[in-house]
Amino acid sequence: xxxxxxxxxxxxxxxxxxxxxxxxxxxxxxxxxxxxxxxxxxxxxxxxxxxxxxxxxxxxxxxxxxxxxxxxxxxxxxxxxxxxxxxxxxxxxxxxxxxxxxxxxxxxxxxxxxx
Amino acid sequence: xxxxxxxxxxxxxxxxxxxxxxxxxxxxxxxxxxxxxxxxxxxxxxxxxxxxxxxxxxxxxxxxxxxxxxxxxxxxxxxxxxxxxxxxxxxxxxxxxxxxxxxxxxxxxxxxxxxx
Numbered sequence: 001x002x003x004x005x006x007x008x009x010x011x012x013x014x015x016x017x018x019x020x021x022x023x024x025x026x027x028x029x030x031x032x033x034x035x036x037x038x039x040x041x042x043x044x045x046x047x048x049x050x051x052x053x054x055x056x057x058x059x060x061x062x063x064x065x066x067x068x069x070x071x072x073x074x075x076x077x078x079x080x081x082x083x084x085x086x087x088x089x090x091x092x093x094x095x096x097x098x099x100x101x102x103x104x105x106x107x108x109x110x111x112x113x114x115x
Numbered sequence: 116x117x118x119x120x121x122x123x124x125x126x127x128x129x130x131x132x133x134x135x136x137x138x139x140x141x142x143x144x145x146x147x148x149x150x151x152x153x154x155x156x157x158x159x160x161x162x163x164x165x166x167x168x169x170x171x172x173x174x175x176x177x178x179x180x181x182x183x184x185x186x187x188x189x190x191x192x193x194x195x196x197x198x199x200x201x202x203x204x205x206x207x208x209x210x211x212x213x214x215x216x217x218x219x220x221x222x223x224x225x226x227x228x229x230x231x
Contacts, residue, residue: 031216031217033218033219035221040124040223040224041223042119042121042206042208042221042222042223042224043160043206043219043221044221045218045219045220048216048218050215050216056216058218088158090160092160092219094217096217102148102165102210102217103150103162103165104150104162104210104217104219105162106159106160108158108159109158109159109160
């Protein structure tokens, strides 16, 4: 599982409240990603990081921000949650060496419900 | 931008039979990677198989194999001797070999049901 954990695993919140999801990895991979999964859309990239304090936007970045102050942690923040952000959120890492070169491994996901 | 299309929202197969899941993609690049991921009810994303575009030989992993048609931009997954544990969502994904971010573009998924 590439040592990826996500917290919390489930969260219910109200519209307008801030929410932060955490992704933690244990293997010092440089690249980390946040995706959201919605029916019919597969997984879509929100933001990604290519190193500490180095981040960039993905396909569906509006309403989200990220931070990476340590190699092992990648945080996703919804500044003011909306019902359209109800989704399952996946963190992933990209392997850049060894047998699994170019493969991405995913965390267990966080189900977020915004009421 | 690349797009990935899975035209079969749902498929079903009898246990022990063979099933093929379709995937097409659109890209102007010549060097890239393609993947199939399995997502069982546990929600965990599991890599099933990968294919490098520069390789002509189709990838195989035990009961899973692909039919990679580069000119047609098609990447189908064949599951042989289907088992109940194969029931899951399956996602096709594309990754550019030149994009520095290594990010994946996913299709919408195919739900596979396996009948006993």
